[in-house]
Amino acid sequence: MKKKLHVRLAVMIVAMATGILLISTATILISTHYHITMYMNQADGAMHDMPRLNTHLEQAIMQSVLWTFLGSIVLAACMGFFVAKRVSAPLVEMKAVAEKMTGGQLDSRTAVNGDDELAELGRSINELAEQLQRLERIRITMTEDIAHELRTPLATLKSHMRALEDGIWEPTPERIHSCYEEIVRLADLINELEELNELDSPVFRLNRTKVPLETVMVKVKGFMSAAFLEKEIAFTVDAPRSVYLDADPDRLTQILVNLLSNALTYTPPGGEVALKGRRAGDKVLITVKDTGPGIRESDLPYIFERFYRGDKSRNRRSGGSGLGLAIVSKLVEAHGGRVSAANERGAVFLISLTAAQPPAVVTKGLPEPGTAAE
CATH class of the missing domain: 3.30.565.10 (Histidine kinase-like ATPase, C-terminal domain)
Structure with a gap:
């Protein structure tokens, strides 16, 4: 069963709040019990000094509550830092991978753990990297192929034109037609490339x-x-x-x-x-x-x-x-x-x-x- 990220966060926050509340409550109860016990022991033999004892008890309880409150803040900060680091760690890693991909390191991958939204995001980034790698290979291959396809007819035309210019060849109809055929092949290749680009375009539509x-x-x-x-x-x-x-x-x-x-x-x-x-x-x-x-x-x-x-x-x-x-x-x-x-x-x-x-x-x-x- 897929664990939703917001459910995980809610469970962690509730658990953190519950833990802090339990610790604070236990601390207050223990300190209050301690001060009341001391108060009762001292009150048995000093009834004439009750006002001072009452003031001391009140101050002791207030100090206990204050220290418990401060301790709860420190504990909440520590636990919050732990939770934030736990949640942000994969995001930081994904950011680093994305920056590497931006710099051209398309073989970078992020670790994927679990099956929540963060894990899905990591898988999506890895799939994107694989897709970019595939497109880069296609781009390189296409560039090499286009260069190869253009090289032969252009070299033929160049040699024919050079021969005609140097007077080695006479501009006979057959030789002119041979040059024309090479030009037609180049035009056909360019037209086919344009058509493939059109077919790959997201706006391409069939007239059904x-x-x-x-x-x-x-x-x-x-x-x-x-x-x-x-x-x-x-x-x-x-x-x-x-x-x-x-x-x-x-x-x-x-x-x-x-x-x-x-x-x-x-x-x-x-x-x-x-x-x-x-x-x-x-x-x-x-x-x-x-x-x-x-x-x-x-x-x-x-x-x-x-x-x-x-x-x-x-x-x-x-x-x-x-x-x-x-x-x-x-x-x-x-x-x-x-x-x-x-x-x-x-x-x-x-x-x-x-x-x-x-x-x-x-x-x-x-x-x-x-x-x-x-």
């Missing part, structure tokens, strides 16, 4: 609508057929009828185009790529299957990460930027779905999204069944 999956798949087929035909790859689309999704049609199209572009890249001429959709209960399953070399099992957990390419020797010409599948993963998650990859005589990508009910059919103005029209 009830969309028939068949319409989206037919549209994608129109986009991609020419590219597959040019590479001599058989491209088939199995679009289900009357299957609807509550989705952003443009983003759903982008998801399928990215997956098909990936399949186009890795499927050799003479291969096959299949796009298929079907409904399974309350889910809509979309698969993109190719007959390429597949994905190494060791690469499967990482293929949706930014800039990840299983074959480290591939450049942007042969292996893309490594951002397309990351964009797919982000968009599928934004739709509340899941995307996964597997091997089955080639690579297979499976998207699972929640199905939507078909729109109601409007029958207003139609004659009732069995009724002849006038």
Whole structure:
């Protein structure tokens, strides 16, 4: 059972007050009993001196109460200091850890004891540190990856421009087109990075609508057929009828185009790529299957990460930027779905999204069944 911090504090304060009260009461009772006993013993033989004895008794009791009061204050201060130190110690430690984290020591952690609010705060600080460490690793990796991705096309452009400037190359249409292709690749990389940043933004929103999956798949087929035909790859689309999704049609199209572009890249001429959709209960399953070399099992957990390419020797010409599948993963998650990859005589990508009910059919103005029209 979780112990609330305010309950602990209340119990400690009540216990402290009770202890002080008991000690004070016991002290007063003992001192009063002592003085009264002395008073009675002296009063038996000195009845003529009663006024002085009464004054002495009164002063003795007042002194006892005064010293007891002062002792209670000292005791309360000591116990209060102990309680305050007990409560503030973890807060002081958390403050020190937070200051270390501010200074860049993200491996700092605070000790967590118990299960009250202070312990929860300590766990939250530790989780924050782990999250910051993860983000820092991502930042460093992204910086290295972006530098690597930009280095090759920029070096190519630099060498081409230098050769043209020095007169080593003639500015033929083919060479100018080669430079243009490198510029296009750089622009595509920047656009993909901007899109990933947009998807990570808290203000990103989907323009959801009830969309028939068949319409989206037919549209994608129109986009991609020419590219597959040019590479001599058989491209088939199995679009289900009357299957609807509550989705952003443009983003759903982008998801399928990215997956098909990936399949186009890795499927050799003479291969096959299949796009298929079907409904399974309350889910809509979309698969993109190719007959390429597949994905190494060791690469499967990482293929949706930014800039990840299983074959480290591939450049942007042969292996893309490594951002397309990351964009797919982000968009599928934004739709509340899941995307996964597997091997089955080639690579297979499976998207699972929640199905939507078909729109109601409007029958207003139609004659009732069995009724002849006038």
